Amino acid sequence: MRHILLVFVLVTVVLGCESNQESKLLISDIEQLNNAISEAKPGEVLVLKNGTYKNVLINFKANGEKNNPITLKAETNGEVIISGKSHLKFGGNYLAVKGLHFKNGYSPSDAVIEFRIDEEAIGNHCTVSDCVIEDFNKMHRDDSDRWVQFWGRHNTLENCYIAGKTNRGPTIRVDLKGNVHINNYHQIIGNHFGPKPPKGGPSGETIQIGDSYSSMSPSYTLVANNLFEECNGEVEIISSKTNFNEFRNNVFYKSEGSLVTRHGNYCKIDGNYFIGDGENKNIGGIRIINTGHWVTNNYFYNLKGKSFRSPLAVMNGIPKSPLNRYNQVTDVVVAYNTYVNCDAPWQFGVGTNISQKDVLPPSEIRSARPLRTIVANNVIYNEKGNETIVVEHDKADGVTFKSNAVNNQGVAFKGYEGIIAKSFSVEKVAPHILLPSSDLDIEPYQGFEFESISNDLFGNSRNQNNTIGAVISTEGTVPSILDKSKYGASWYSNEKGARAPQTINISVTDDIQSKIDKAESGDIILLEEGQHLVKSSIVINKHITIKANKKGSATLLYEGEADTPLLELHPKGFLNIENVSLKGANSQKAFASLKENMFTHFGLTVTHCDISDFNYVLKVYKESFAERITFSNTSISNCFNGLELSEETNDKGDYNTEYLTVENCTFNKVKQNVIDYYRGGYDESTIGGNLLVVNSTFTNCGAQEENNILLNHRGIINVNIVNNTFKNNPVNLVALLWGAKNNTHSGNTIINSGKIKVEENLKLKLMY
Amino acid sequence: MRHILLVFVLVTVVLGCESNQESKLLISDIEQLNNAISEAKPGEVLVLKNGTYKNVLINFKANGEKNNPITLKAETNGEVIISGKSHLKFGGNYLAVKGLHFKNGYSPSDAVIEFRIDEEAIGNHCTVSDCVIEDFNKMHRDDSDRWVQFWGRHNTLENCYIAGKTNRGPTIRVDLKGNVHINNYHQIIGNHFGPKPPKGGPSGETIQIGDSYSSMSPSYTLVANNLFEECNGEVEIISSKTNFNEFRNNVFYKSEGSLVTRHGNYCKIDGNYFIGDGENKNIGGIRIINTGHWVTNNYFYNLKGKSFRSPLAVMNGIPKSPLNRYNQVTDVVVAYNTYVNCDAPWQFGVGTNISQKDVLPPSEIRSARPLRTIVANNVIYNEKGNETIVVEHDKADGVTFKSNAVNNQGVAFKGYEGIIAKSFSVEKVAPHILLPSSDLDIEPYQGFEFESISNDLFGNSRNQNNTIGAVISTEGTVPSILDKSKYGASWYSNEKGARAPQTINISVTDDIQSKIDKAESGDIILLEEGQHLVKSSIVINKHITIKANKKGSATLLYEGEADTPLLELHPKGFLNIENVSLKGANSQKAFASLKENMFTHFGLTVTHCDISDFNYVLKVYKESFAERITFSNTSISNCFNGLELSEETNDKGDYNTEYLTVENCTFNKVKQNVIDYYRGGYDESTIGGNLLVVNSTFTNCGAQEENNILLNHRGIINVNIVNNTFKNNPVNLVALLWGAKNNTHSGNTIINSGKIKVEENLKLKLMY
Known part of the structure; x- marks a missing residue:
């Protein structure tokens, strides 16, 4: 095996701003890489040939020296893509990695980049720079990992762009359990933390330094000169949980959360x-x-x-x-x-x-x-x-x-x-x-x-x-704090040029799915007038608008199998549907997320639609999450279930959408789960779940609701029920509000539908 | 007032190992001292004339400079005595105090020596050296204070002898509440911590550094090269409660306790x-x-x-x-x-x-x-x-x-x-x-x-x-770790020369009290044969042995007032009584501590005595403490109460004697409180109270015991009831033992006296 190395081209190059004499090895697969690592000497530069490396588990186990590190870098920064089930781990001193692009994959272990291989092989004085980690989410939201996990001492994450983490676990975590990890002086500097959508529950920090069990330990981690752009994962953007950390000259831009000295x-x-x-x-x-x-x-x-x-x-x-x-x-x-x-x-x-x-x-x-x-x-x-x-x-x-x-x-x-x-x-x-x-x-x-x-x-x-x-x-000089070129990877920008959306006309005989498959994200599917027969679920896995020119002029008539959805929302599937009538045969769902592998978010906006004769209007499965789900100016009738987002019953603070909005809608003859939106667990650090029900009318609904409450939103922190009419709904309560939280109601007309009750202190399961 | 200063003799002296030029002010009262302090400049030396200074509150509020401190010192080290209600407090930088002897008094405030005057005036870079603090206890055990209380930063306690603290509160405490007190680098070095008897409850540490509320703070206090000799105050000799403290090269000699990293x-x-x-x-x-x-x-x-x-x-x-x-x-x-x-x-x-x-x-x-x-x-x-x-x-x-x-x-x-x-x-x-x-x-x-x-x-x-x-x-070189000249004040030794005890013969007509008053500590009062009439309580305030040559040959017949004791044990009163019969008129006590002002310990050993016709055999009042109380080969009869040590009912872990021993004794017709020895509060850090009842006989006792238990020792950690005979005592239980602690019984003969019961987990009040 080792002899393969001998065939590598050994090039000695002089690079302007790097050390004068570097050995460069051009590497094109993981086997070569493993061999190169095992033989690497201080000062060597291992160069990954441009291309995509899929399912690679890189254990960078070697030892450089001070001022003479071993470097693993892309042939061209940004042109080496790490995808599939891949990770990068450091075990040794003075190692550097530059210019890699992690995308289209996820780590099969606890971290994408980790400054240790195991309890014995720990990285010290290691640096990751000029890299990008993008949407590298595990397939399930509850599967926890970190994208960069610090161990050891004196490690650095520098000038990287990192965005899009939606599964459980902070994006960056510094671990301190053990004397080899304290007094670490790690540096997290010059990075661009791009948009991170709300996780819909705890454990969505961008940076966490230590935990309560190591909160007595001196850390001395430096977080400086980073841009945090729309880091909305949870209430804590940075959760500092150890002693003597420093946060200097960072820019927090429109980020939904705080820098929190949680412990330490x-x-x-x-x-x-x-x-x-x-x-x-x-x-x-x-x-x-x-x-x-x-x-x-x-x-x-x-x-x-x-x-x-x-x-x-x-x-x-x-x-x-x-x-x-x-x-x-x-x-x-x-x-x-x-x-x-x-x-x-x-x-x-x-x-x-x-x-x-x-x-x-x-x-x-x-x-x-x-x-x-x-x-x-x-x-x-x-x-x-x-x-x-x-x-x-x-x-x-x-x-x-x-x-x-x-x-x-x-x-x-x-x-x-x-x-x-x-x-x-x-x-x-x-x-x-x-x-x-x-x-x-x-x-x-x-x-x-x-x-x-x-x-x-x-x-x-x-x-x-x-x-x-x-x-x-x-x-x-007054600093240009939002000049993005100052942060993140030199070769990457998250500022995409705007593209004008294309409109794709669909006749009643067209196959909608094939048209969507060909569409680009952002495009508009325009349904001709008339009845469009749909035989199997339409998959939405990009930003798509489906609309008719006039309200009710087009109908999607769903003839798919029982329990399947007319419109199936996949990860990155953001559907905007307007002016369309959706009609089922009572046994199917109008909208649903995937039952599994919702590795990142979806979204749904329904406007000026008529929805009838479904088993479910919307079913959101466990571990699926949408930042926003909105129904507006839409009528829903004759469905067995309404909007159901209630599978996060492990009571760990998770929920399925950040904002559920129902405005100017009518619900008629929805038998149960008219709205069922659940968050469980006493957790003051998730301040989320937002339900707005406004200017809507509910008639003859809830007849089979087992708990006799029409609108179920147990545990949701922010609820506002305002200016609605509830008429002839055979329930005891329209809603049970949590008084101690931000639950309010006003201007509702309630006729023969029970009442709205406020309970000051709702009893929930203790999470801690 | 300030002009008084002008009359001081201003002497410039050259001292070998001190700075070349010092201004020396000879001071003889507190008013002069206050004035001298208020005018003191860096480099000045304020000299206290030899003598005793009673009731002096010294606020050393001044500012020296680095390498140019202001010094307050004794004319001759050890010849300046601070007594009465006195204390010394520092407020300022670079101040030094040398050669004072604190004795025969107590602090009227929270500390004898304190490195701050108030929240604003704090000592930094201040030093106390070559001083002695001896038996400077508050009048009540529950009145808490410290003898040296550190605040600020860079203060030093050096080469001092400190011994005999028995009231509540650690001898030395370092406080860290507030940023001005953290990272303090205080030094406690070269001191001799002399014998400190058991306190009989918590809060008897020799050194405490911080508390749980400041346990997250960096302290960096150095405790080095000290001798801890018989520091028996409680289970923690040193209680380290903050971070980064150092304990180096100290000698812990026969000290009942441990160095404990309690917090931090x-x-x-x-x-x-x-x-x-x-x-x-x-x-x-x-x-x-x-x-x-x-x-x-x-x-x-x-x-x-x-x-x-x-x-x-x-x-x-x-x-x-x-x-x-x-x-x-x-x-x-x-x-x-x-x-x-x-x-x-x-x-x-x-x-x-x-x-x-x-x-x-x-x-x-x-x-x-x-x-x-x-x-x-x-x-x-x-x-x-x-x-x-x-x-x-x-x-x-x-x-x-x-x-x-x-x-x-x-x-x-x-x-x-x-x-x-x-x-x-x-x-x-x-x-x-x-x-x-x-x-x-x-x-x-x-x-x-x-x-x-x-x-x-x-x-x-x-x-x-x-x-x-x-x-x-x-x-x-192998260090002479117990060479006491290496520790503590240069002018003081706690190694006293042995003195042969004198025997003082007492005829039946002699006034015992006046003889005792003239005796020296350690002397023997030898009672002639016959009946010695005692009209009022005999005060014991030193080490005294009262004995007769043959068991029963001398009787102390007490005719004092009701409720008064025949033998009254004062602070420092250690009584050893042998071969004597003690007889009352039913309304008095045989032995009792003072009801108040038991500012330090007493002790009692009763051997080969007969005690009868008292209301109490022994009554120990609240806040009184004896390390040892022993009754051996003694008969007790016809008394209303036996040995009562049960006034520490605030349930804070305190008790009245460390060792209560009853061996080879007979108790007959003692109606209640035959033995009543109490410690309250769940506190795992007091491991004390020791009751040994061995080879003794209890007959016809406990008839009026309200709780129907003969031997009461609730909360005492170490109890051993062994080889006794209990006969015809009308109680339900001989004793109720605490199984989870060190409570044991064996070899007892119980006839018509209830039984011994073991309860594994005794329910006590939580202290924390």
């Missing part, structure tokens, strides 16, 4: 940008738990999140908290930050749940307020004055405010010593960056060790002419 | 000596809880403690432990230690209490076994072979043994891979230090970062000729 202590969160859109309340900032964190020089813009998702959320702890729950906040410093158009940026006592002491054990009650916390030298600017600047979910009596300025446009707010109302203007110094246009003339407070906050957000020294707020001077 | 992680315990007496099972070693500690180069000799008090006790943790309970042990290294004559030095899963799950909540059950723990390169020598070397209270399946050698004199023990039976001899290289006399020829295991164990116990480099065990070579 003494983190530094310095010089980051949190950019919202001024509307989305899921976009958060920094959420603080535990002791000794320093939040300095950060800039917050247009954030509208509240409570857990506040720009600054300081939580209540549990007295003598169990290891995996919430320690009290103490000794935290929040200094020199600037908040622009963030309404009420500071929220304290977040997560207080004293009122739930009847349904929760004492070890779950967050009643310990922050202690010895300093909030100083910050600037708040609200373009529109807000009545509240500081929200006290519980008393902020352990918080000291010093030398903070607020321009609230003269609108009165509850006063605190150390928060000074101040009139000043702001100017836009760069896109999304608005800063006070003049010195606010407030002497910065000199707290204990504040001299360590030596620079401002832009890197200016605070030694002279120091001011409050994140920036003391805009005279130097 | 990553401590270094290196090069310490734990010296036992080969008998006392209360003398412990190192007890490990939490993560990442390194136990290296330590020497353990003649230790007989088990379980919590093992030479090495590695505890079970509570899964997801509450903050103030027991985290699981992980990532601990125990390497290069030597154990001589310690029987079964390694005990794992200590504290497992799975069997108590019916009486304890899940958050109290220690079922989480140690993980990722390495025990390597250690040497064990047992002069007498022991069947067990490793005690597994719970499975040690998370422990890896490597390259350990055991000389068990050929006695078989349970085998483990990595523990090698080896024949070798030891030689005595210094008092208490026995080491292998030849190389054991076992290659040391090279664990992760073992190269950081760079030196051995004696300071020899391990770079070359490395061996297993604490010492690689005795060729250099």
Whole structure:
């Protein structure tokens, strides 16, 4: 075997910016690669020939030296594709990997890239750079993995683009169980974390550093200069769970979540940008738990999140908290930050749940307020004055405010010593960056060790002419924080050119499926007037619009087998259907996800349709997830089941869609599961599930509903039932709302249909 | 006021080993001192004139400079006595105090010496050296204080002698609540911690570093080169509760307790000596809880403690432990230690209490076994072979043994891979230090970062000729670890010359009290034959023996008031009474402590006496404590109450005597509280209360005992009832034993007196 190596072309090249003398081996299959690795010497460069490598398990077990690493790289960065059941693992010192593209596959193990091979072979001083991992999801959402898993010490993930993880497990995780993994000084720098859709349940972090069991360990992981773009996996974008981590100069752009110091202590969160859109309340900032964190020089813009998702959320702890729950906040410093158009940026006592002491054990009650916390030298600017600047979910009596300025446009707010109302203007110094246009003339407070906050957000020294707020001077270069060329892989951009959608006309005799198969993502299938007979399920695996020109002018008449769906939604299948009548033969489903292998998301929007004579209108199977499912201006009649999204019954906080919206619809004679949308498990960190039922009419529905409730949404956190009419539905309850959560109802007309009941504290299974 | 300063004699002196130019101010009262402090400049030396300073509250609020401190010192070290209600507090930088003697008083505040004055005025870089604190106890045991309380950073307690604390609160405590107190690098070095008797309940540590609420904080406190002599306060001599503390080269000599990593992680315990007496099972070693500690180069000799008090006790943790309970042990290294004559030095899963799950909540059950723990390169020598070397209270399946050698004199023990039976001899290289006399020829295991164990116990480099065990070579100087001149204050020794006791003859007409008052501690009061009438309580406030030459030849007939004791035991009152008959008039007590102000211990030994016609034989009041109370060969009859030590009913783990012994006694017609000895509160860290009732006879007792139990000892951990006769006592139970603890009975004869019952799990109040 080893002799195969001898036939490799050994080339010595001189490369401009790399070491002068490198041995380059051109490798074209996994066997050659394994051999090359086994023989590699410090300084060698193993080059993978351009092409696709499928089902490759790369164990990079070798030892380079300081300043003389062993490098595994693509012949051309980005032209080496790793697909299928593949992974890359490091075991040894001073190893580097560059320029690989992971796509069209998934890891057969716990990680796509892992800095160890096994408990003995661990990577140290290893680097992954200029790589892309894209949609490399396991086939089932509940199958957990990580895409980059850190072990050992001094490993680096640099200038990579990583996006699209939807299965269980944080995208990046740093593990610290064992002395060989502590004091790790790992670096996660210059990466572009692209869009990550909501997971619909916990364990969807972009970065997790440690866990509660290693929360006592010193980590010293650095996360710096990364762009987080629409990282919406769950409420925690970054979950820091160990000590002494640093988060510097990252940009969080329209990301639904927060940087959270979930466990561990003494983190530094310095010089980051949190950019919202001024509307989305899921976009958060920094959420603080535990002791000794320093939040300095950060800039917050247009954030509208509240409570857990506040720009600054300081939580209540549990007295003598169990290891995996919430320690009290103490000794935290929040200094020199600037908040622009963030309404009420500071929220304290977040997560207080004293009122739930009847349904929760004492070890779950967050009643310990922050202690010895300093909030100083910050600037708040609200373009529109807000009545509240500081929200006290519980008393902020352990918080000291010093030398903070607020321009609230003269609108009165509850006063605190150390928060000074101040009139000043702001100017836009760069896109999304608005800063006070003049010195606010407030002497910065000199707290204990504040001299360590030596620079401002832009890197200016605070030694002279120091001011409050994140920036003391805009005279130097203002960073282009959203210039994507600064982040991620050099050869990859996630900015796709727009393509005009094509319209494909379908006559009543055409085979719809074959037309869709030929269509490109985004195209429109236009149904001619008349009745289109469909014999078997239409597969949707791309963005497709199916429409008729006029409401009701075209009918899809489904003659497929019982239990099969007229329209089957596959991973990446996003269907928009308009003006179409869907008619079944009572035994089939109108829409359904796959029963298995829904390795990533689907989506469904139904507008101006008539749906009748199905067994199910919509059936979403376990581990399937859609960010949005919307029915609007649609009538549903004579179906046995309505919209069923209730298979996530393991009560681990998972659910099947982030937003289920029913607006201007009519439901008539839907016998059961009219709406059945379930999330189980007491988990304060999934704040999801959103059900909106508005301006709709339900008549003669629920006759066979076993639990006698018309709209079932147990465990869903956000529910709004508004301006609907319920008439002659033979049930006890229209809905059972969870009062302690964001469940509301108003303006409904209920005739002969039971009532809407609110239960303050719903009893759910404890997850922790 | 300030002008008083002008009259001070300003002397500039040249001192050999101090800075060349010092300003010396001779100060003789607190007013002058206060003024001198308020005017002090860097480099000044404030000299307290020799003498006694009573009721002085010294606030040393000033600022010296690095290499130019402000010093407050005794004119002659040891000749300045601080007494009465006094304390010393530091507020400022670079301050030093030298040569003071704290005695005959107590602090009116929370501390005798404190490195802060208030929350604003904190000491940093301050030093206390060459001082003594002796018996400076609060008047009540439950009044808590510390004798040296650390705050701030870089403070030092050096070369001091500190002994005799009996009230609640650790002798030394380091506080970390607040960022100004973390990363403190305090030093506790070269001190002599003299005898500290058992406190009889928790909160009797000699040193406590942090608490559970600050257990996440980095402390970096150094405890080095100290002698701990008979520090018996409680089970924890040192309670380390924060991170990164170091314990180096300390000597623990006959100290009943252990060095415990109670909370916090990553401590270094290196090069310490734990010296036992080969008998006392209360003398412990190192007890490990939490993560990442390194136990290296330590020497353990003649230790007989088990379980919590093992030479090495590695505890079970509570899964997801509450903050103030027991985290699981992980990532601990125990390497290069030597154990001589310690029987079964390694005990794992200590504290497992799975069997108590019916009486304890899940958050109290220690079922989480140690993980990722390495025990390597250690040497064990047992002069007498022991069947067990490793005690597994719970499975040690998370422990890896490597390259350990055991000389068990050929006695078989349970085998483990990595523990090698080896024949070798030891030689005595210094008092208490026995080491292998030849190389054991076992290659040391090279664990992760073992190269950081760079030196051995004696300071020899391990770079070359490395061996297993604490010492690689005795060729250099072997330290005299018990040379007391190396520790504590230069001018003080706790080695008192022996004085021959004087015998004072007392005729029946003599006033006993006046003779005792004139006697010196240790003297003998010899009662002439006949009846000695006593009109009022005899006060015992020193070591006194009262005896007659022949049993029963002298009688103390008490005619004092009702409720008063014949013999009143005051603090420091240790009474030994022999051969005497004590007779009352039914309404008084034979022996009693003070009702109040028992600021330190008493003791009582009653031998060959007859006691009759009292209301109480012994009444010990709340907050009184005796290390030992013994009744032997004594008859007790016709008393309403027997021995009552049951006022510690706040259920915080306190009790009134460490050892209550009743041997070869007869009790007849004692109506209630025959023996009533109480400890309350579920507290696994007080392992105390010891009741021995042996070879005694109880007849016609307990007739008015309300709870129908003859011997009451609820909550006492160690009870042994052996070879007694119980006859015609109208009770249901002779005793109710606590099966889960060390409560045993054997060889008793019970006639018409109920029975002895064992209850496995006694239900007590949870303290935490």
